[in-house]
Amino acid sequence: MPLDITAIDPTVVIISFLAVFMVALSKSGLVGSLSFVGVPLLSIVMPVTEAVGVMLPVLICMDIIGLMAYRREIHWPNLKILLPGAITGIAIGWIFFAFISEGMVRLMVGVVTLLFCLDEWLPLRKSLTGLPPSKPWGVFWGSIAGFTSFVSHTGGPPFQIFMLPQRLKPTLYAGTTVIFFAVVNATKLIPYAFLGQLSSSNLTKSAMLVPVAVMGMLLGVFLVKRISTELFYRMAYILAFILALKLLYDGILSFL
Structure with a gap:
């Protein structure tokens, strides 16, 4: 069935493109961890x-580009700690996602987004700088990252709480981040399919947004060392x- 261009709402297109473009810039390293902006923007x-x-297939396309760029820069000891917790968090998210309402999802996404904004302005995680990473600490934050990533693709903040205090070199940090979320996003494909999140309608929208994602990633990689993003x-x-x-x-x- 051909796509009816006249049925496309320009507002939906503009906001969707903006959301994906910002996420792509984030995953390229240009604007830090702003990938959490994607779902809140799309939710408008x-x-x-x-x-x-809609976002999951787009994120996986970005992961592929990231893996090509950072495939040799991976800190495996951190991944061995974080990934088991992340898989557990995804499983918990799957269980809860089947029962929670739209209003509850909005609340969870809103809370995670608000906390990350406050963390940027009142960076409490800086007090953790210098502490050696521990397995229980990593498993805990890995599970939180897996859960929040499953619910709203906002796994970056808990991941950072564990990783940033280690002060890895930037490329090693970026590579570890890429492989972590590549595994997390690939794992989410199975439960998302069972929950009907990968419907033909959603996949069609994802396909329309992939070129924007690729353009944003490539532009971000080009600009990351050339402009100030403050x-x-x-x-x-x-x-x-x-x-x-x-x-x-x-x-x-929604609860009133």
Whole structure:
């Protein structure tokens, strides 16, 4: 069945492109961990549960590009600690996702997004700097990363809480991040398929967004060492903060 271009809402297209483009820039290393902005932005024009389904194939395409760029820069000891916890968190997310409502998902996404914004402005994780990584600590934050990634593709903040204090060299940190989320995202394909998140409608939307993702990744890799991203970084966090408040409002409103 041919695509009816006249039925496409320009607002949906613009916001969807913006969401994917920002996530791609983030995963390229240009604007840190702003990949958490994707689902909150998409939730403006579609249900949260649909947004996470649309984003997953797009994220996997970004992972492939990242793996090509950083395939030799991986810190395996950290992955051996984090990944078992992440798989557990995904399993817990699968169990809860089958029973939670749209309002609960919005609340969870809103809370995670709000906390990450506050962490950027009041960086509590800096107090952990210098502490050696421990297996229980890594398994715990790996499981939180797996759960939040499953629910809303926002696994970056808990992952960072464990990884950043180690002060790995940037390329090693980037490579470890890429392989961690590549495994997490690939694992999510199975439960997402069972939950109907990979419907033909969602996959069609994902396919339309893949070129934007590739363009954003390539542009980000090109620009990462050429421009200052401070202003963009600050504005993106302000946008995310506003979106988090909206999600919290919508989530609370659904229970009233």
